[in-house]
Amino acid sequence: MSISSVNSNQAGQTGQTGASSQTQTGAYNAQTARNQLNATLVESLSVSISSGKQSQSLLFQASITHINQILNADFSNQNGSQQGQGGATIQISSTQLSITVQQDGQSDDDTSPQATSQRILQGALGMFGLYQQQHPEQSASDQAQNFIKLIRQGFEQGYQEATDVLKKLNVFNGDVSDGVQQTHDLVEKGLDAFLQQYQGGSAQQAASGAAQDSGS
Missing domain, CATH: 1.20.5 (Single alpha-helices involved in coiled-coils or other helix-helix interfaces)
Structure with a gap:
């Protein structure tokens, strides 16, 4: 070759x-x-x-999303039960079930634990009237207890989801961890305060107190 x-x-x-x-x-x-x-x-x-800002936004979005899902499931089950019993049902649109939050003068840039917890509480507790319409068979005290139970369930799911994301990003420490935990604690205190209004006293006084709190 x-x-x-x-x-x-x-x-x-x-x-x-x-x-x-x-x-x-x-x-x-x-x-x-x-x-x-x-x-x-x-x-x-x-x-x-x-920086802390996005962690609070993440917690807010996750919490409201899961609270919406929990309430949607409860309302759907209640409507199905009423239809099975031949009773009248309340028609609820997806728009009504979507929690919206009034800023009440708060800046979108305010992502402190105090502001974030207030937005979560205002959005979630604002659904109580609709929950009462869906459960007229319950007393005011039972309505409040069962409603807050659902809200806590959704909030804890959102909190867990947000913290899982932060941990995977290796940023759930220092100020981020402290801020998210503070927001969690403030939301829990707010839910306790709301529930306490319905323990003892008249339902009318409790409803009046809730309206004043939501308007403040």
């Missing part, structure tokens, strides 16, 4: 190898780019959350 034929064969093999290598390199580069982009996004999110 001549040297020229050997060189020709080597060149052909090199060309095939090069083409294969370019294909693999292209795929590798595309995957690498996606990985780098994801890493950049996570890093950016970590920086934002580590």
Whole structure:
């Protein structure tokens, strides 16, 4: 075999190898780019959350989402039960079941534990009137106890979800951890205060007190 034929064969093999290598390199580069982009996004999110502001927003969104889901399930079950008994049902649209929050002069930039807890409480407790309409067979005290039980369930689910995300981002420490825990404690105190209004005294006085609190 001549040297020229050997060189020709080597060149052909090199060309095939090069083409294969370019294909693999292209795929590798595309995957690498996606990985780098994801890493950049996570890093950016970590920086934002580590400042404390985004951690409170995350807790708020997760809490309201789960509270909505819990109340939706309860209202759906109640409507199904009433229909099974042949009773009149209250038609509730998805818009009514979606918790909306009045800022009441609070800035969107105010993501302190105090402001965040108030937004969660206002949004959740504002659904009590609708819950009462759905459960007229219960006394005012039972309505309050059962309602707050549902709210706590949804809030705890949201709190767990938010803290899990923060832990995965390795930012659930220091001020972030302290702030989220403070918000949790303030929400729990607010729910206790609401429930206490319905323990003893007349239902009318309790309802009046709740209206004053929500308006303040």
